[in-house]
Amino acid sequence: NAGVMQNPRHLVRRRGQEARLRCSPMKGHSHVYWYRQLPEEGLKFMVYLQKENIIDESGMPKERFSAEFPKEGPSILRIQQVVRGDSAAYFCASSPSSGEQYFGPGTRLTVT
């Protein structure tokens, strides 16, 4: 998957807990995207970030979800007070500019 790193690969949380998903983009890539995939479905866009800026969060639920891409360190997708419906695979992608996006292996979130 072209060097995009995500961790953890699997995350189990009880309802009401917080989930933190991390993404390190490919070297030299300053654009990061988060997508969510439900079983047997395609990926759905959530948010697009560049360093220290959220560019497009049109796909992100208004409550409980937030994302950041700090100057130093990985991008973080944070889900507060998780519910069963948050169970999904969350993928991060990166690109050097517009066009081709390269995906990480994903984090599988299970809410019990």
Add this chain to the structure above:
Amino acid sequence: GQQLNQSPQSMFIQEGEDVSMNCTSSSIFNTWLWYKQEPGEGPVLLIALYKAGELTSNGRLTAQFGITRKDSFLNISASIPSDVGIYFCAGQIQGNEKLTFGTGTRLTIIP
């Protein structure tokens, strides 16, 4: 919002056969991308198309950007067992970085 419909939803073919799948949209896209996803993994980029009418190959894979900019096609020639997976198209509008993904075509190879 935009929707991308892929067909067929699934294909069962024998090793050595050629495969064709397509993706259609209700809206125009400026970029088409084709990805393959295997179980438990992220999508892997196969081919990127940037110009209407463009035909691009990557080994046994060939993809075309439709003239109307509302569709794209992917062909796989002489399929082999490692071609098994789900193939997704994704479209991008100029000036908008987010990808809109299709519904996927699941390819199974019958021994």
